[in-house]
Amino acid sequence: xxxxxxxxxxxxxxxxxxxxxxxATRGLTIDQLMELVDGLRRAGYVIERIHPHGSxxxxxxxxxxxxxxxxxxxxxxxxxLGQKVISVETCASTNDxxxxxxxxxxxxxxxxxxxxQSAGRGRVGRVWHSPPGAGIYxxxxxxxDDPAPSAAVLQFTTGVAVAHAAMKKTGKPxxxxxxxxxxxxxxKAAGLLVESIDTGVSPTLIIGxxxxxxxxxEDFPEEIRGIATSLRLVGGxxxxxxxxxxxxxxxxxEWYDRMARGDLAALAAAWRPLSSLMDQEVVLELAATRSRxxxxxxxxxxxxxxRVESGExxxxxxxxxxxxxxxxxxx
Ligand code: BTN
Numbered sequence: 068x069x070x071x072x073x074x075x076x077x078x079x080x081x082x083x084x085x086x087x088x089x090x091a092t093r094g095l096t097i098d099q100l101m102e103l104v105d106g107l108r109r110a111g112y113v114i115e116r117i118h119p120h121g122s123x124x125x126x127x128x129x130x131x132x133x134x135x136x137x138x139x140x141x142x143x144x145x146x147x148l149g150q151k152v153i154s155v156e157t158c159a160s161t162n163d164x165x166x167x168x169x170x171x172x173x174x175x176x177x178x179x180x181x182x183x184q185s186a187g188r189g190r191v192g193r194v195w196h197s198p199p200g201a202g203i204y205x206x207x208x209x210x211x212d213d214p215a216p217s218a219a220v221l222q223f224t225t226g227v228a229v230a231h232a233a234m235k236k237t238g239k240p241x242x243x244x245x246x247x248x249x250x251x252x253x254x255k256a257a258g259l260l261v262e263s264i265d266t267g268v269s270p271t272l273i274i275g276x277x278x279x280x281x282x283x284x285e286d287f288p289e290e291i292r293g294i295a296t297s298l299r300l301v302g303g304x305x306x307x308x309x310x311x312x313x314x315x316x317x318x319x320x321e322w323y324d325r326m327a328r329g330d331l332a333a334l335a336a337a338w339r340p341l342s343s344l345m346d347q348e349v350v351l352e353l354a355a356t357r358s359r360x361x362x363x364x365x366x367x368x369x370x371x372x373x374r375v376e377s378g379e380x381x382x383x384x385x386x387x388x389x390x391x392x393x394x395x396x397x398x
Pocket of ligand 1: 159160161162163184186187188189190191193195203204205206248257258259260275276277278
């Protein structure tokens with residue numbers, strides 16, 4: 068794909084660009100230039116050849132709905148998240164690619180994207196269904212400054228950012244199910260998988276985000292139909308995935324910066340109203356024990372404040388929680 072030619076067509080913002088001028092500035096013949104145009108067309112760009120003033124010209128009509136790295140880089144507004152984008156057509160898991168790149172020294176903020184994943188992973192051994200074209204499968208490498216946040220704090224930061232970005236795009240209220248499943252009307256639209264890795268140098272974390280953007284009901288496998296949703300189903304219109312990604316990364320960068328400044332109070336304040344756990348009666352499963360009580364507070368560092376029947380309250384760190392579920396009482 069000839070990115071220089073593409074840039075000329077993009078810069079013309081829908082206006083025709085003379086073929087002769089294009090070829091001359093590149094030192095190419097018209098035939099050679101048209102071969103490059105065909106390359107762009109094969110990649111999905113719709114380019115028409117017209118004769119506006121007698122001389123042949125090209126006009127870019129449409130860019131493909133694909134997460135090409137150059138398209139994503141062009142449209143991101145962030146300072147460091149996604150400054151380097153690696154985009155693949157298919158892979159097992161973008162988190163695995165990100166881990167390998169991180170070990171090879173990739174910069175903080177590097178973004179890995181895939182059109183589809185053959186072995187997308189979720190938390191606690193779950194599978195993340197990752198068909199091509201409709202979702203965003205993204206992994207970010209971050210190397211936080213000292214003192215580095217725990218994976219749990221980074222998860223909550225990302226959860227709040229994903230929820231805020233998704234609400235901006237759909238105009239509908241979202242909730243976060245512990246620890247950070249994004250729900251609309253009780254159905255899951257996104258999941259996060261934050262993993263820390265030992266690179267021997269600085270603390271490195273991988274933020275994996277799976278976001279359903281343009282799926283319709285039939286796109287989900289039967290076993291998750293009815294419990295999964297997408298931004299399109301929620302908001303009632305298809306969305307430009309790169310635009311969604313740009314909003315998501317810009318929102319995440321804002322929250323990441325707050326977290327890095329140590330403003331965890333702002334994070335907690337944003338997280339509490341999103342959480343579906345606040346004031347709920349729950350059963351909490353830890354490594355060896357199980358407790359029942361009411362969630363009196365949530366805090367990104369301290370975890371869950373559980374009030375048991377006697378009225379006694381104690382903090383349970385997020386990383387100790389294996390499982391939490393609301394108690395369903397018979398009416
Ligand atoms: C969950 O809901 O349990 C978390 C799902 C996380 C899925 C994303 S998709 C991009 C990245 N690559 C993976 O293999 N998993 C995460």
